[in-house]
Amino acid sequence: MDLSIGDLSRRVAVKVPTIRYYEQIGLLPAPPRTEGRQRRYGAEDVSRLSFIRHARDLGFEVDAIRELLSLSARPDQPCEPADRIVLRHLESVERRIAQLTLLRSELRHMLDDCRHGPVRECRIIQVLADHDECRHEHGKVS
Amino acid sequence: MDLSIGDLSRRVAVKVPTIRYYEQIGLLPAPPRTEGRQRRYGAEDVSRLSFIRHARDLGFEVDAIRELLSLSARPDQPCEPADRIVLRHLESVERRIAQLTLLRSELRHMLDDCRHGPVRECRIIQVLADHDECRHEHGKVS
């Protein structure tokens, strides 16, 4: 096991610049180098990067991943902290789903109301222009 | 109607630095200034900024808002382009809802499976570590 950054990249499906980025922010340890200063990775790095990638796929933020990684390095400790991190994330996912669902229905209404005439009569533009037109509450989305 | 940037900010509920930012990126026109170079806004600016804010609340990107604004300035044109912008946005909201819904169920499973023992036995950590453990497909979420 003596992988170049490209090998690691293909194996774990994380792009090369992203691997370097993770090293830079301290998520991955700096690996040993060849004489010509190229990075060489081992089995441990494969596991760690897989962990990171999977956690990112699940939408965890880098800081949460940092905590999860340090928890997984202490197998005797209780796992409540990991639990709490996942729960916190779940709640934020649920909040975002709620917001987006509201949003979806507003956008659908806009499209339903549109009569496809000239802009002057377009409900879409009107709703946007009259900011008191509809009083739905929807938090920041993006 | 001769509003300072703070007045405009309170009236439309958009923060002062954000108003300056919108001017900088060309979303709002540069207003006239007092002798001491402070910005002074009129009714037209209130409408335009309301439009922008409402569109942002609905999750439209700045580029989409630019297009919507320029459409609303041509009331004789057909409104299909506005329609298309809204539809495109709706579709992306729907995609995100779908992703997040998948995500939610994965996170729930993780929490359900957790036996609250030591980290060694924690399903949460295990699932993250074994990246082949579960083969759900979920696109990038952010």
Next chain:
DNA sequence: GTACAATCTCTAGCGACTAGAGGTTCAAGA
């Protein structure tokens, strides 16, 4: 006239990468 809140410009930071320039190293084939 004086205090002080509001305004000004400018730069940098957020999160999680991504892109590109310009240079070096590695590995395979001749």
Next chain:
DNA sequence: TCTTGAACCTCTAGTCGCTAGAGATTGTAC
């Protein structure tokens, strides 16, 4: 052994939509 060219290196800057802060100036109420 030499050569080619893909892969690697570092560094900087850009993405998006703001937000924060420094340090200076202006407006306004008393």
